[in-house]
Amino acid sequence: MKVxxxxxxxxxxxxxxxxxxxxxxxxxVAGGRTGNIRYARNNVSTAGLVNDAxxxxxxxxxxxxxxxxxxxxxxxxxxxxxxRAEDLARLAPENPEFMPAVSKQxxxxxxxxxxxxxxxxPEFRAQTAAYSIEASRKNKLVCAxxxxxxxxxxxxxxxxxxxxxxxxxxxxxxxxxxxxxxRGSGWVKRSATDVARFDAREAxxxxxxxxxxxxxxxxxxxxxxxxxxxxxxxSDLIGFMLGGFDARQADEGRSFLSKKGGGTRLGDKLFxxxxxxxxxxxxxxxxxxxxxxxxxxxxxxxDMIKDGKVSALDYSLFWANKKGVRAIGAPGNxxxxxxxxxxxxxxxxxxxxxxxxxxxxxxxxxxQSVLLTGLTRDxxxxxxxxxxxxxxxxxxxxxxxxxxxxxxxxxxxxxxxAGDEVPYxxxxxxxxxxxxxFTSLSDAV
Amino acid sequence: xxxxxxxxxxSGAAGAIxxxxxxxxxxxxxxxxxxxxxxxxxxxxxxxxxATKAGASYCDVRIGRYLNQFITTRDLNVENIVNTESSGVGxxxxxxxxxxxASTNDMSLDSIAAAARQAVAIARANSKLQSExxxxxxxxxxxxxxxATPFTRDWRTVPIKDKADMLxxxxxxxxxxxxxxxxxxxxxxxxxxxxASTDGSYIDQDIHxxxxxxxxxxxxxxxxxxxxxxxxxxxxxxxxxxxxxRPADKIKAAGGVATLYTKxxxxxxxxxxxxxxxxxxxxxxxxxxxxxxxxxAPEHLFLTIHESVxxxxxxxxxxxxxxNYAGTSFATLDKWRTRKFKFGADRxxxxxxxxxxxxLGAVGYDDEGVPAKRWDIIKDGxxxxxxxxxxxxxxxxxxxxxxxxxxxxxxxxxxxxxPNVSLAAGKELLTPDEMVKDVKKxxxxxxxxxxxxxxxxxxxxxxxxxxxEIKNGKITGPLEDVAxxxxxxxxxxxxxxxxxxxxxxxxxxxxxxKGQPSQVSAVSHGSATTRFNGxxxxxxxxxxx
Numbered sequence: 001m002k003v004x005x006x007x008x009x010x011x012x013x014x015x016x017x018x019x020x021x022x023x024x025x026x027x028x029v030a031g032g033r034t035g036n037i038r039y040a041r042n043n044v045s046t047a048g049l050v051n052d053a054x055x056x057x058x059x060x061x062x063x064x065x066x067x068x069x070x071x072x073x074x075x076x077x078x079x080x081x082x083x084r085a086e087d088l089a090r091l092a093p094e095n096p097e098f099m100p101a102v103s104k105q106x107x108x109x110x111x112x113x114x115x116x117x118x119x120x121x122p123e124f125r126a127q128t129a130a131y132s133i134e135a136s137r138k139n140k141l142v143c144a145x146x147x148x149x150x151x152x153x154x155x156x157x158x159x160x161x162x163x164x165x166x167x168x169x170x171x172x173x174x175x176x177x178x179x180x181x182x183r184g185s186g187w188v189k190r191s192a193t194d195v196a197r198f199d200a201r202e203a204x205x206x207x208x209x210x211x212x213x214x215x216x217x218x219x220x221x222x223x224x225x226x227x228x229x230x231x232x233x234x235s236d237l238i239g240f241m242l243g244g245f246d247a248r249q250a251d252e253g254r255s256f257l258s259k260k261g262g263g264t265r266l267g268d269k270l271f272x273x274x275x276x277x278x279x280x281x282x283x284x285x286x287x288x289x290x291x292x293x294x295x296x297x298x299x300x301x302x303d304m305i306k307d308g309k310v311s312a313l314d315y316s317l318f319w320a321n322k323k324g325v326r327a328i329g330a331p332g333n334x335x336x337x338x339x340x341x342x343x344x345x346x347x348x349x350x351x352x353x354x355x356x357x358x359x360x361x362x363x364x365x366x367x368q369s370v371l372l373t374g375l376t377r378d379x380x381x382x383x384x385x386x387x388x389x390x391x392x393x394x395x396x397x398x399x400x401x402x403x404x405x406x407x408x409x410x411x412x413x414x415x416x417x418a419g420d421e422v423p424y425x426x427x428x429x430x431x432x433x434x435x436x437x438f439t440s441l442s443d444a445v
Numbered sequence: 446x447x448x449x450x451x452x453x454x455x456s457g458a459a460g461a462i463x464x465x466x467x468x469x470x471x472x473x474x475x476x477x478x479x480x481x482x483x484x485x486x487x488x489x490x491x492x493x494x495x496a497t498k499a500g501a502s503y504c505d506v507r508i509g510r511y512l513n514q515f516i517t518t519r520d521l522n523v524e525n526i527v528n529t530e531s532s533g534v535g536x537x538x539x540x541x542x543x544x545x546x547a548s549t550n551d552m553s554l555d556s557i558a559a560a561a562r563q564a565v566a567i568a569r570a571n572s573k574l575q576s577e578x579x580x581x582x583x584x585x586x587x588x589x590x591x592x593a594t595p596f597t598r599d600w601r602t603v604p605i606k607d608k609a610d611m612l613x614x615x616x617x618x619x620x621x622x623x624x625x626x627x628x629x630x631x632x633x634x635x636x637x638x639x640x641a642s643t644d645g646s647y648i649d650q651d652i653h654x655x656x657x658x659x660x661x662x663x664x665x666x667x668x669x670x671x672x673x674x675x676x677x678x679x680x681x682x683x684x685x686x687x688x689x690x691r692p693a694d695k696i697k698a699a700g701g702v703a704t705l706y707t708k709x710x711x712x713x714x715x716x717x718x719x720x721x722x723x724x725x726x727x728x729x730x731x732x733x734x735x736x737x738x739x740x741x742a743p744e745h746l747f748l749t750i751h752e753s754v755x756x757x758x759x760x761x762x763x764x765x766x767x768x769n770y771a772g773t774s775f776a777t778l779d780k781w782r783t784r785k786f787k788f789g790a791d792r793x794x795x796x797x798x799x800x801x802x803x804x805l806g807a808v809g810y811d812d813e814g815v816p817a818k819r820w821d822i823i824k825d826g827x828x829x830x831x832x833x834x835x836x837x838x839x840x841x842x843x844x845x846x847x848x849x850x851x852x853x854x855x856x857x858x859x860x861x862x863x864p865n866v867s868l869a870a871g872k873e874l875l876t877p878d879e880m881v882k883d884v885k886k887x888x889x890x891x892x893x894x895x896x897x898x899x900x901x902x903x904x905x906x907x908x909x910x911x912x913x914e915i916k917n918g919k920i921t922g923p924l925e926d927v928a929x930x931x932x933x934x935x936x937x938x939x940x941x942x943x944x945x946x947x948x949x950x951x952x953x954x955x956x957x958x959k960g961q962p963s964q965v966s967a968v969s970h971g972s973a974t975t976r977f978n979g980x981x982x983x984x985x986x987x988x989x990x
Contacts, residue, residue: 034962036962038961039574040766040767041764041766042576043574043575044571045544045766046571047571048546048548049547050548067525068528069529071550084528091526092523092605093606093609095522097519097522097524126570126573130574133574142765144765144766144767144769145769146770148961148962175769176768176769178765182777185768187769252625253625253665253671254625254662254671259669261667262666268990269990270990360899361900362897363895363896364895365908366985366986366987367671369986369987369988370989373906373928377899394904396904396930398906400989439930440904440906442903442904443901443903443904444775444899444901444903444904
């Protein structure tokens with residue numbers, strides 16, 4: 001579906017409001033186009049273009065709520081989706097935790113749109129794949145990669161007068177390059193709102209260099225090591241931990257942020273004083289919509305961790321109301337403060353340590369301590385006297401990000417990184433961390 | 446990779462915004478009216494004619510209508526009820542020896558023909574970077590046929606109130622038995638899939654699946670500790686009779702430490718046990734790290750099978766098509782070619798099966814029109830075969846496809862996905878209680894817990910829901926903080942006993958993720974209770990700040 005203008009979207013949301021007989025109504029419209037190209041074994045395997053849009057209508061009668069969605073926008077379909085939501089609301093039992101729709105919000109626009117990204121065509125995608133494929137063939141390497149770009153819009157509205165509409169663009173590129181004999185593997189990831197910040201050749205070269213350098217990895221005994229963690233090595237660990245910043249879970253005693261005897265650890269210093277993590281919808285590197293599409297509250301710049309102290313928790317509308325706390329739109333991005341130091345400078349200042357390109361298949365082992373397990377992948381190196389000495393075999397780790405963020409020795413310059421399983425963009429610095437817990441070796445390359 | 450997707454769907458308020466990605470909400474009365482077969486055939490013919498005319502050497506068309514219903518509950522409240530529908534057409538072609546794919550939700554003849562022509566144009570563009578043309582194993586056209594998941598009660602006809610009442614009754618039972626908090630969710634899936642191809646097949650299928658995960662949490666505020674115990678039932682490919690809770694379908698775990706379920710599920714009974722056991726876990730002994738003989742119940746072992754046997758024997762991973770996402774595989778072609786690669790001990794036999802009744806992977810035909818079948822993957826411990834689609838069969842010397850092609854929607858392209866991969870039961874009579882008698886120092890593990898494995902499937906770490914210490918042939922009491930780490934080949938070669946067919950049952954993964962853009966599939970894995978000797982166990986308890 002084409003990207004709707006504000007006027008076109010407003011016509012739809014106004015029509016929905018006029019059709020419903022329910023006590024209240026909220027509407028979300030989102031859509032646009034997503035293009036992608038996928039390649040493997042130095043060949044394009046699939047390429048596609050998806051045009052789609054959805055209209056979500058949520059209505060309530062008292063504390064009974066129903067939700068219906070549709071992707072047709074003619075008058076008959078609009079009427080149909082409203083009646084379906086109303087039917088479901090009448091069937092639903094009363095929810096004692098139901099919260100009424102939020103009052104009118106002031107949304108301050110963020111720069112989520114780039115004209116250059118919106119103009120990406122199949123030729124551009126093919127050329128992106130061609131850079132990796134041709135450079136890999138030239139170096140007798142084998143690449144597999146995926147490039148996807150989107151141009152979309154999002155509209156939110158409710159019967160209390162809330163209305164917001166904004167366009168956004170995104171690109172995401174990942175590429176894995178392996179040696180023909182499978183003894184070396186390198187990887188790169190790039191994400192951006194504006195494709196002008198993306199250089200397919202530069203990105204492919206990073207993966208190629210890591211693949212060539214990672215051949216003939218030596219085994220290092222598992223144990224606790226000083227590590228230099230590139231942003232892709234910590235993004236999902238930190239993202240996973242922030243997913244546990246839920247105020248209700250903490251208050252209920254089922255979170256690592258629960259306090260002994262009751263209450264939460266809000267305000268406690270749980271991390272190294274160098275740790276500052278916040279969210280900001282207007283950040284120019286990782287801009288996001290200025291509203292939380294779930295409850296339609298306006299987002300604000302929010303400090304999650306300030307100078308190592310827990311400085312905010314996430315409150316649902318219900319829990320904020322129950323606890324007498326002002327509810328704010330949930331964060332849509334994550335930014336960790338850093339310095340001007342490059343990864344190379346962090347390596348140069350390390351006598352003995354391990355450089356980790358990325359971590360993978362991260363799962364929670366114990367929610368009590370946010371103990372996570374996972375593995376290193378696609379470029380793990382031994383550092384001696386400030387230099388990368390040789391590649392080493394991959395490790396499994398069992399470590400808590402809380403412990404990791406307590407053991408920071410140095411922080412570098414933040415870089416944009418999109419999470420693998422964490423669904424938002426982040427700005428994370430490379431970090432030098434002591435005593436990172438590698439528990440076993442993996443033969444995987 | 447077993448995804449965390451379902452957590453997002455069931456996380457309360459977020460559900461309302463996340464669930465609709467599955468499709469459009471529908472009124473109950475519209476659920477029961479399938480799209481007329483003659484209409485679907487005319488759409489498919491339009492696509493195939495347009496593709497052929499545009500120069501395609503092959504074309505297949507998938508017309509899908511996907512109906513889902515999700516009910517999420519928290520303690521005594523129903524948080525969300527969502528009905529979704531998604532309909533449309535996906536057209537795949539081969540032109541110039543390369544694939545092209547396009548899809549549309551506009552089910553008009555013109556729009557579908559346009560999608561077919563677009564697919565041909567994409568195939569031509571892709572062929573420029575193609576170094577070798579596609580080779581498809583032949584499939585004989587089957588004409589007009591139909592297949593449906595066997596069931597006796599259609600979930601679409603069960604009143605929403607009855608389902609909500611059942612989940613709330615389960616939550617109440619858990620809370621009454623000791624849980625501080627309960628959640629339960631009901632996932633119901635119906636895929637109406639029509640497949641047609643230029644090979645002469647017109648296949649109409651009606652597929653049903655169910656899953657009802659639950660979780661009990663017990664909190665001790667004084668010590669600031671909490672523990673959870675999730676449900677022990679498997680998702681299933683059947684109708685609402687799954688919830689009949691027939692007494693004959695309840696069995697006792699070894700030592701009577703838990704009640705387990707075979708062909709139907711007593712969710713209230715399991716929730717009650719979950720509430721009690723979550724509370725008991727707060728006082729359980731912490732494990733001493735070291736080597737143990739592990740006795741693994743099918744409710745736990747299915748996920749270890751999925752990750753360490755199912756994924757590494759996917760031929761697309763072996764060949765490198767998943768290198769940029771899920772990874773490759775240690776089970777390489779050179780190892781397979783020797784016909785001597787000892788994946789596991791002699792007693793280890795793995796069978797791929799797309800026919801097993803009640804399984805998540807059971808279908809009549811795959812998404813390339815290949816009839817469902819059954820074949821050996823590991824025989825007497827040796828790697829003998831893989832899981833292949835039509836374009837992969839020639840690579841392993843097969844004359845026909847294994848029928849492993851699947852797409853999760855009409856708008857996603859089909860590719861190689863895992864069939865049910867199951868461990869054959871032991872040939873000698875052996876019960877779980879008899880198996881425990883032979884263990885001097887061991888741990889009995891039930892339920893799916895934490896899971897992680899490397900990108901070539903060598904090194905893994907798994908946890909469970911319930912752990913019991915075994916000393917000198919007896920289960921002595923519950924343990925906590927247990928995870929085992931091993932290497933796939935070492936682990937399956939350490940397999941020292943498998944219970945017999947009487948103990949064989951399935952577990953399953955409802956949201957298995959693979960591909961870019963990522964697609965989910967559902968698959969079952971059967972086994973009997975199985976023992977592994979001398980496996981490394983770690984203690985997972987940690988202290989923070």
